[in-house]
Amino acid sequence: MAYTVTPTPAGPVGSQYCVCKVELSVCGQNLLDRDVTSKSDPFCVLFMEIDGKWVELDRTETAVNNLNPAFAKKFIVDYHFEEVQKLKFALFDQDKSSMQLYEHDFLGEFSCTLGMIVSSKKITRTLLLGNGKPAGKGMITIAAQELSDNRVITLSMAGRKLDKKDLFGKSDPFLEFYKPGDDGKWMLVHRTEVIKYTLDPIWKPFTVPLVSLCDGDVEKLIKVVCYDYDSDGGHDFIGEFQTSVARMCEAQDAFPLELECINPKKQKKKKNYKNSGIIIVKSCKITRDFSFLDYILGGCQLMFTVGIDFTASNGNPRDPSSLHYINPMGTNEYLSAIWAVGQIIQDYDSDKMFPALGFGAQLPPDWKVSHEFAINFNPTNPFCSGVEGIVQAYSACLPHIRFYGPTNFSPIVNHVARFAAQATQQEAASQYFILLIITDGVISDMDETRHAVVQASKLPMSIIIVGVGNADFAAMEFLDGDSRVLRSYTGEEAVRDIVQFVPFRDFRNAPKETLAKAVLAELPQQVVQYFKHQNLPPINSEPA
Numbered sequence: 001m002a003y004t005v006t007p008t009p010a011g012p013v014g015s016q017y018c019v020c021k022v023e024l025s026v027c028g029q030n031l032l033d034r035d036v037t038s039k040s041d042p043f044c045v046l047f048m049e050i051d052g053k054w055v056e057l058d059r060t061e062t063a064v065n066n067l068n069p070a071f072a073k074k075f076i077v078d079y080h081f082e083e084v085q086k087l088k089f090a091l092f093d094q095d096k097s098s099m100q101l102y103e104h105d106f107l108g109e110f111s112c113t114l115g116m117i118v119s120s121k122k123i124t125r126t127l128l129l130g131n132g133k134p135a136g137k138g139m140i141t142i143a144a145q146e147l148s149d150n151r152v153i154t155l156s157m158a159g160r161k162l163d164k165k166d167l168f169g170k171s172d173p174f175l176e177f178y179k180p181g182d183d184g185k186w187m188l189v190h191r192t193e194v195i196k197y198t199l200d201p202i203w204k205p206f207t208v209p210l211v212s213l214c215d216g217d218v219e220k221l222i223k224v225v226c227y228d229y230d231s232d233g234g235h236d237f238i239g240e241f242q243t244s245v246a247r248m249c250e251a252q253d254a255f256p257l258e259l260e261c262i263n264p265k266k267q268k269k270k271k272n273y274k275n276s277g278i279i280i281v282k283s284c285k286i287t288r289d290f291s292f293l294d295y296i297l298g299g300c301q302l303m304f305t306v307g308i309d310f311t312a313s314n315g316n317p318r319d320p321s322s323l324h325y326i327n328p329m330g331t332n333e334y335l336s337a338i339w340a341v342g343q344i345i346q347d348y349d350s351d352k353m354f355p356a357l358g359f360g361a362q363l364p365p366d367w368k369v370s371h372e373f374a375i376n377f378n379p380t381n382p383f384c385s386g387v388e389g390i391v392q393a394y395s396a397c398l399p400h401i402r403f404y405g406p407t408n409f410s411p412i413v414n415h416v417a418r419f420a421a422q423a424t425q426q427e428a429a430s431q432y433f434i435l436l437i438i439t440d441g442v443i444s445d446m447d448e449t450r451h452a453v454v455q456a457s458k459l460p461m462s463i464i465i466v467g468v469g470n471a472d473f474a475a476m477e478f479l480d481g482d483s484r485v486l487r488s489y490t491g492e493e494a495v496r497d498i499v500q501f502v503p504f505r506d507f508r509n510a511p512k513e514t515l516a517k518a519v520l521a522e523l524p525q526q527v528v529q530y531f532k533h534q535n536l537p538p539i540n541s542e543p544a
Helices: 114-120 210-214 264-269 292-297 333-348 386-400 410-423 446-456 474-479 512-520 523-533
Strands: 020-029 042-050 053-059 075-079 086-093 105-113 122-128 134-146 151-160 173-180 186-191 206-209 221-228 236-244 257-260 278-288 301-309 353-359 361-363 368-370 383-385 431-439 461-467 499-503
Touching: 020 042, 020 114, 042 075, 053 075, 075 114, 086 134, 105 114, 105 134, 114 122, 114 134, 114 292, 114 333, 134 292, 151 210, 173 210, 186 206, 186 210, 206 210, 236 257, 292 523, 301 333, 301 410, 333 386, 333 431, 333 461, 333 512, 353 386, 353 410, 383 386, 410 431, 410 446, 410 461, 431 523, 446 461, 446 474, 461 474, 461 512, 461 523, 474 499, 499 512
Parallel strands: 301 353, 301 431, 431 461, 461 499
Antiparallel strands: 020 075, 020 134, 042 053, 042 086, 086 105, 105 122, 122 134, 151 206, 151 278, 173 186, 173 221, 221 236, 257 278, 353 383, 361 368
C-alpha cells in the first residue's frame, strides 16, 4: 500500500487544454466492517497518477458508523479528453484523527480512468484489496457531472422615442448591460453596437452566457443604460432602468416587453417628466450551449476505426529498416500511433469492438490488391476487441500479405462514411465516428480523397492522419484544413474541417502522451460543431 500524500493540495493537474471541471460523487455499499463494537467509519481518498506515482488530490468527510455511506463532499477534477487520467478511489475506516493513511484500516479500492466514468456517467464496481481480491461484498458507485452552467441568453432589443441628444440631428444610441459585482459596484457585461441617427433604434440580437449576464441567477437585478454615442468618448447619458432576466423572459415575439428608460436628474427637475424613451425587449430566449462533455455524459459513443497503410514504400516488414518492422521491444511507429490514440478513445465506446482495416496490399489466395480489407481477414466481422485486439490482428496479418500499392485513401474514408451516414438518422447525439489512418506517405488518389473528405464533412465523422517515416507530407497538410477551406475537385467546399494531420517524427523523442494530445486536441470541438450544426441535443439533456 504505497501512497504518496501531498500535505498541500496539488496544483492544477494536466495541460492548459482543460475542457472543464467534473464533479465526482461517491457512495459505498456493503463495506467491510473493521470495528469490533460498532460499524466502520469510512472516508474516501481520491488519487491521480502523476508521472507514474499516485498523488492524493482530496478526501471526503468521514461517515460515522455506516457501511453504506453516501459522501456529501464531492471531488472536483479538471477533465482533459486528450489525456489518460488514471484515478484511484481508496476507502478507509477512520480509527484516529491522524492524517496518515497507514493509521487507518483499509476497506478496499477501485482504479479507472476519468474517461471511463464520464462515458458511463455513473459506474458501480467491486472494491478490491491490496492483493487484488474482492473486499468482501464491498462496492463503490461513482457519478460524474460537469461543473458548468451551459445556458446562454439571446436578447433582441429596440428603442422608441429616445431623448434627442445631438443639436443638429437625432441621437446615436447604444445600450450597456451591467450586473452587481462582488464589491457592490456595477460591472459591465455587454455593450451593443451603435445605431446612427435615430430615436427608434433596433439593435442586432446578441447572445451571452447566462453566467456572464446574471451569474446564472435569473432573479438577480441587472442594470441597462442607454447612451448617445460621441466619437470623442464623452457619450451622453440618455437613461437607465433595472430589471431581471426572469422579467425580460416575459417578452414573446408577439408580445414585446416595454421598459421605461429613466434619467434620474431630469426626473428630479421636471414635474411632468415621464421618461427618456422606451426600451423594448422584443424577445428573450434561454438555451443550452452544449459542451463536448454534455454530449459524452448524455451517452454519445465515439466509434473508432483504424486504417493501416500496407504499401510497398513501407519496406519489407522482416527488414529492420521497414516502418512495419516490429522491434525487440514489440513496437514500431504504426503500433505507437494505434496505442496513443486508441487507449484514449476506447474509454468512450461501450463495447470496445473496433474495425481495423488495411489498404495497399495483395491478399491471399489470389494476390489481388485491396484498398479496404479487414486485417483479421474476416470481412463480415472486421472488429477487434479493444486496442490489444487491433495490435494482435496487425502483428498476425503481417506475414500473410504482400505490400504493394498504390496509396489510395478514399475507399477507407468512404467505408466509414457509409456507417456515419446511417447515424445521421439519429434524433439526438448518439454516435460520432473517428477514423485513424496511419500512412507512410504520398496519396495516389488525391482527387477522390478530397471529394470523400468534403462529403464526410457533412457527417458525424472526423479523420485523424498520422504520418510515419520521413516522407514529404505536404498533401496531408493540404487535407488538414487549418489554414484554408478544403475543396473537392468539383469545387464544393468542406462544411467544416474534419481532418487532423500529425507527422509522427515530431514526437519520436517526446513522451508518448504528447502524440495523443496533438492528435486529439481538435476532436472535442469537431464533435460539438457537428451536433450543434445539426441542432441535435445530447440524448439525455434537460431543458434550459
